[in-house]
Amino acid sequence: MSHRLPPLNGLRAFEAAGRHLSFKAAATELSVTPGAVSQQVKHLEQALGVPLFQRLHRSLILTAQGEALLPEVADAFERLSKASDTVAKALKTKPLRLGISPTLSDEPDRLLARLAGSKRPPDYVRTVATDDLADLLAGRLDALLRPGPGPYPGLHAEVLTLAPGFGVHEKASLVVWPGLARCREFILTRSLLVKD
């Protein structure tokens, strides 16, 4: 299944240009200059060996080939966009899965509530009683609270000092995937994502 794919950026430019029937409008959408779009589309046409637009005076018309290609390309990009958004924004839209080591507490929700300084745990957090780093590594958890300081190579960990009365452990590590900075604030406020 060796996908022979044409230039992806060219397809992207073609899709926008075809939707707008304007290189200028496509350029605005893509945050580039019309010249860039023109070059990308020309490049794509050369790669395919097929003209996609008929250049009229200050407007564009799709050729028969362009007309055939556009809906497919648009649909494919739509799919990529949707899927990526869903995956990327899962942290923001779905309940945050927080593993809490049974060693720390046999009542994870109460522990979380105390960490948050409130009587009820945040409603966007779903606690799971687990100690298993593999759950985090496999993506089944978004964060994991474990006793001790770590280290956790390849991950991002933040050491919390637990107030007295949390059990025998004074220190605990809040472990998340790298790319999530200041994870404690994130867990407790669902903000401060490191990206954007």
Added chain:
Amino acid sequence: MSHRLPPLNGLRAFEAAGRHLSFKAAATELSVTPGAVSQQVKHLEQALGVPLFQRLHRSLILTAQGEALLPEVADAFERLSKASDTVAKALKTKPLRLGISPTLSDEPDRLLARLAGSKRPPDYVRTVATDDLADLLAGRLDALLRPGPGPYPGLHAEVLTLAPGFGVHEKASLVVWPGLARCREFILTRSLLVKD
């Protein structure tokens, strides 16, 4: 509809790597080095803010997010590939649509047969009695034979000298989209595409 798309090359690398569950195999398929694939995937993971693979010793496992993303991405690229192939190879797989000016002959097939030097016209050519350059420009024709020398700005034209008996015109132009060199040979042999 401002598609917020992640890095397309990263998605491409991810798709191949996810299918093979191996950066090395993906690299082979993509004709690059494993290092390149590693970088592309890492780049994508950073852009999405989400881990897609769990790196084990000498193998890979998809994370939950990767598992969710892979089929969508694979399907999208499959679609792009299919659509592009269909459009790009139309010239090679579908009958070649050759317009012949009624001025030259009211029996286009006979004229084509004489041009080809045979009794029957090539079976892969479908002649259309038309004079309209717009048919070519809009992609409804692959080539157009018209009397006179042109010029045809923005197109590729080849002047043919017609043998006596073709009518009142001595010279005719075989007009095609640029990117098709030596169009006469192409029409008569269905080969010599300029690309690859």
Added chain:
DNA sequence: TAGGCTTACGGTTGCCGTAACCATC
């Protein structure tokens, strides 16, 4: 004359190969 497409040119970015390193088997 204005507006949109094209083209030439140059700078920057991003992609990729090389090579060295690491961690297992």
Added chain:
DNA sequence: GATGGTTACGGCAACCGTAAGCCTA
């Protein structure tokens, strides 16, 4: 030691912006 993934570094191609030109309404 072999294998597969990662990283640092450097070269090169691709991409893009600028500016000038072209063409027609």
